[in-house]
Amino acid sequence: DAKTTQPTSMDCAEGRAANLPCNHSTISGNEYVYWYRQIHSQGPQYIIHGLKNNETNEMASLIITEDRKSSTLILPHATLRDTAVYYCIVRAAGNKLTFGGGTRVLVKP
């Protein structure tokens, strides 16, 4: 599976949109972009995934560039409960998820 690069940490103001970038310049054509988060020491929580089109669900939006070499996860209205480590993972169908270091997001009041 291709590797990803994410900022180590970022802060966000409560109520504002949080934009989390991810670079995956070596992504293959059959690899999806997945986002998970881990709140404190809880189990990782699935957020969203996509192949090449932008995706939106009740939690977030995923914007994938046309060349698929990078993506952005958008939390539209961050709350204090969104404080977590966010993982961007590229994964081919059926392959295991491989977690990196992620981005530690701190939502501040």
Added chain:
Amino acid sequence: EPEVTQTPSHQVTQMGQEVILRCVPISNHLYFYWYRQILGQKVEFLVSFYNNEISEKSEIFDDQFSVERPDGSNFTLKIRSTKLEDSAMYFCASSGVFSAELFFGEGSRLTVL
């Protein structure tokens, strides 16, 4: 909402003892996984399981580890002779189809003394 459940939430054991961690995956899921996370470190893949056999395992998953789906609902991870370095949070996950997202349980914290 269906969820993956894990027991125990915390287990303390002596080095050299056998430990069994249990997981109940989401009921119609077919793919099962174990991951672990040593305190302060990354979430690491251990093993995946499908159709009653291991489909992939990592270098961590040596002969001391085994998995089983004994009764069609539980999915267990056994560590035969625990070592201090096995102290970690162990996460079970399941997915419904080949390419679907994984759903994780809340984890079992193992402390080896």
